[in-house]
Amino acid sequence: MSKLLCALLITSLSSSLCFAQAKKKSPRRNQKAPTVQAASVETATSSLIVKKIEVVGNRKIERDAILSKITTKVGEAYSSDHIREDVEALFRLGFFNNIEVDREVSGKDATLTYKVLEKPSITEITYEGNSEVKSEDIADATGLKAYQLLNMTKVKEAVEKVQKLYEDKGFFLAKVEAEVQNLTKDETVRLVFKIRENDKVKVKKITFLGNKNLGDSSLKSKMLTQEGGFFSGLSGSGQYKQEMFERDVQILRFLYWNQGYVQAKVDRPQVTVTPDKKNIYITIRIEEGEQYHVGEVDFAGDILFPKQELHEAIKIDDNDVFAYDILQKDISELTAKYGDLGYAYANVIPRTAFNAKEKKVSLVFEFDKGSKVYFGKINVIGNSKTRDKVLRRELKVREGELYNETRRRQSLENIQRLGFFEEVNFKTSIDPENTEIMNVDIAVKERNTGQIQLGAGYGTSQGFTLQGSVNQANFLGRGQNLGASLNLSNTGSYYSLSFTEPYFRDTLWSVGADVYQSANSARADYNENHQGGAIRFGHPLAEYTRGYIRYKYDDTELATKYDSAGQPITDTDLFPLNTASGVTSSVTGTVDYDTRNDRQMPIKGIYTSASFEYAGLGGDLKYTRMNGSFRFYKNIFWDVVWRNNLQYARIDSLEGQDVPFSELYLLGGPYSLRGYRSYRVGKMKFSQKIFNEIKAETPTISDEEARRRSMRFYGGTQQAMYQTELQFPLVKEAGIMGAGFFDVGAAEDELSETDFFADIGFGIRWYSPIGVLRFEWGFPLNRDPLYQDATVFEFSIGPSF
Known part of the structure; x- marks a missing residue:
């Protein structure tokens, strides 16, 4: 039996095929080895028949998988060309580091063994x-x-x-x-x-070429890519991200289209990297073109409304300049009108015609109403904790009724407004058995509505503060709210427990209760302690409007304040503590209007409230109180939110009894005028006790100066305040936001222009897992240096308003 070895070794760098004669014993020294001509070898093998094929060395690759890739088959004539093709085919699989083929001949039969070395x-x-x-x-x-x-x-x-x-x-x-x-x-x-990783490259400069009508600053302010600056490390500005470029181009085009430059062209940014690869320069070429105005506006196609009514529904014809964003809003509004008639798939196509001579865009809204659609099955998915009924009771649509776009949108907004979900989407599908039926899947991604908060900090007004709370806004997945909180500081303590059932026994009535206890030494002239509780009932009055009635029982105790030497500070003539101590038994009626998109973190919408409290249901302290507030939130662009809060309050005497001085209004602190310490803005009164002490300690002081130093913050019967701020992301991924604010307010018996105090400031807010941590610096714009600091720093937990 002779044996012929065909060895092939192919690596990732090269491949070759080697053939050798049948192995023989090595010839003795001086013995001439026999030679075999290639022709005779080919002649000798051409008549061989492949009788058997073996595969050895394979561990992970199946034998059948290997055999399926080779052309040599059992029963066929042996061919060295086929062997070469087999080896190359197996290498192309990418599974092997080495392949050898052994041939063993017995007469006219050949056995082939494919030896493979698999890659690890x-x-x-x-x-x-x-x-x-x-x-x-x-x-x-x-x-x-x-x-x-x-x-x-x-x-x-x-x-x-x-x-x-x-x-x-x-x-x-x-x-x-x-x-x-x-x-x-x-x-x-x-x-x-x-x-x-090394250092990240920074955007050193962004240059625009060809922009004449829109300035560099206006364009840069809207781009995602920003130039690096002094605060780049904190704000994240100056970062270069390739994926932002396409979005920046679209943003810039959108800006021009909104200004009527409908033929504006924005080239892809050109990036130049400095030799040290630490900075880049970006150049963006722009062809603005001419500004176009709105020409004739008409309607065509399946028109279901009078054209006059359609004209009243759109805004673009009220705008002199052709604006793309207004066009999109108009399309949405027109689509909604058709959707309210049941045409869920109505298509509104804007047909535009450009008049280059007059620089006008004529517009025709073409309607394709499609077929009417009815709501089919409405399913809730993604709510592993929240019960279905918590979402379903917010719906304005029902299964089986005619499709209505406005009520569908309201349903979506109502669920978002709960604040229980990070994402809410209505996914629609057509029933395959009936194309007139639309099934709806309400897909939600639940938010962590349970919070355990614990924080410590320092504020100018309150000193060191320890705050903690346990709050579950979606208790047991029923939509109920259960909360407990405490606040301990150098100026006092506060404990509370509250519970609210928004749909009592599956009715539209809400029921809630509160109990609390507090000790407050933040006031400079006396200490104040409260304990009590309240029960609340609410019911919707109209869309977005709800009415409440609350009964409160409060036991107030005012106590003398002492200094570090144990001497009394309280002027009992100015602050007769017994007249403001006692029980308050009151009932309050409140009406709220709320269109905020999210009750926890609103970025758009309105919240307004009006209430009247009657403290005359028995008890010791009697008065009436009126409160009104208006809050407005608007997402200006990207993640920049404009927040506003306007408040007015008034308290009046009842049954001939003076208003308790502890209920009078004073401003200042992290939740009102942030440039002033707590209770440091408002009506002041002269203290004879303090005057006498000053004159005794400093006999040479003038009466006028002593009198000025003897004024105490007493409080007014009226309060007016306005707060506005811009909140913007600093490190969005970490939930760190920045804010710039302006506050103005007054607290007097009779409000006049000279009574108002104002401040400006800035802050950093961290939307952390334990709540909103606020670090704010306020600077008063008008102050009395004797009573008010030039700068106030406050740390607090919770949103500003």
């Missing part, structure tokens, strides 16, 4: 040195998975992809290397991506 498996992929980019994002970029066979070509491609990922995120100096670590020789390896 990647059992583990790790990432080292990445702090700015998540490992999950790197893994997605590489496309490599554990338990794949090691392929160095794909590993090299993966390194390039990770390098590109870092460049897209602004890390042009990042270095990425891949290291293969053997775990089991020739069987398993660990693939380690070693990353040196």
Whole structure:
């Protein structure tokens, strides 16, 4: 029996095919080895028949998978060309490091053995040195998975992809290397991506070319890509991200289209990287074109309303300049009108015609109403905690009724307004058995409505503060609110427990109760203690409007304040404590109007409230109180929110009894005028006790100066206040926001222009897992240096308003 060895060795760098004669014993020294001509070899093998094919060395790749890729078959004539093709085909699979083919001949029969050496498996992929980019994002970029066979070509491609990922995120100096670590020789390896991120490249300057009508500052302010500045490390400005570029181009085009430059062209930004790869310069070329105005506006197609009514529904013809955003709003409004008639799939197509001579855009809204649709099944999905009925009771649509777009939108807004969900989407689908039926899936992503808050801080007014609360806004998934809180500081303590059932026994009535106890020493002239409770009932009065009635029982105790030496501070002539101590038994009626998109973190909408309290149902302290407030929220652009709060309050005597001085109004602190300390703005009265003490300590002081120093903050029967602020993201991913604010207010018996105090300031807010942590610096615009500080810092937990 003779044996012929056909050996083939192909690596990732080269491939070759080697044939040898049948193995023989080595000739003795001086013995001439026999030679075989190639022609005779071919002649000798051309008549061989492949009788058997074996595969050895395979561990993970199935034998049948290997045999399916080779052309040589049992029973066919042996061919060296086929062997060569077989080996090349197997290598192309990418599974093997080495392949050899042995041939064993017996007469006219040949047995072929394919010996394969498989590539090792990647059992583990790790990432080292990445702090700015998540490992999950790197893994997605590489496309490599554990338990794949090691392929160095794909590993090299993966390194390039990770390098590109870092460049897209602004890390042009990042270095990425891949290291293969053997775990089991020739069987398993660990693939380690070693990353040196280095410094991120910064956007040094953005230059616009060709813009004449829109200034650089206006364009830059709207872009996602921003120039780096002094606060870049804190705000994240100056970051370069490749994926932002396409969005920036669309943003700039949108800005021009909204100004009537409908033929404006914005080229893709050109990026120049400095030699040290630390800064980039961006150049954007713009062709503005001419500004176009609105021409004739008409309607065509399936018109279901009088044209005059359609004209009244749109706004674009009221605008001199052709604005793209107004056009989109008009399309939405017209679509809603058709949707309210049941045409859920009505299509409104704006047909535009440009008059280059007159620089006008004529517009025709073409309607395709489609067919009427009815609501089918309404399902709730994604609510693992919240019960279905909590969402369903907010719906304005019902199964089986004719489709109505306005009520569908209201339903969506009502569910969002609950504040229980991060995302709310209405996913619609047509019933395959009846195309007139639309099924709706209300898909929600639940928000963590349970909060355990614990914080400590320091404020100018309250000193060191410890705050804690447990609040569940969706208790047991029933939509109920259960909360307990405490506030301990150098100036007092506050404890409370509250519960609210928004739909008592599945009716429209809401029921709630509160109990509380507080001790307040923040006032400069006396200490104030309260304990009591309240019960509340509410019922909707109209769309977005709700009425409440509350009964409160409060036991107030005022006590003398002492200084560190144990001497009394309280002027009992000015503040007769017994007249303001006692029980208050009152009933309050309130009407609220609320269109905020989210009760927890509103970015748009209105909240207004009016209430009247009658404290005359028995008790010791008697008065009437009127409150009114108006809050307005607007998302100006991107994540910048304009927040406003306007308040007015008045308290009056009842049954001839003076208003308790502890109920009078004073302003200042983190929840009113933020540039002033608590209770440091409002009506003041002269204290004879303090005057006598000053004259005794400093006999040389003038009566006028002593009298000025003897004024005490007493409080007024009226209060008016306005707060406005802009809130914007600093580090959006971390929930860190910045805010600039302006406050103005007064607290007097009779309000006049000279009584108002104002402040400006800025703050940093962290929307943390334990609540909104506020760090704010306020600067009064008008103050009395004797009583009011030039700068006030406040730390507090909870939203400003």
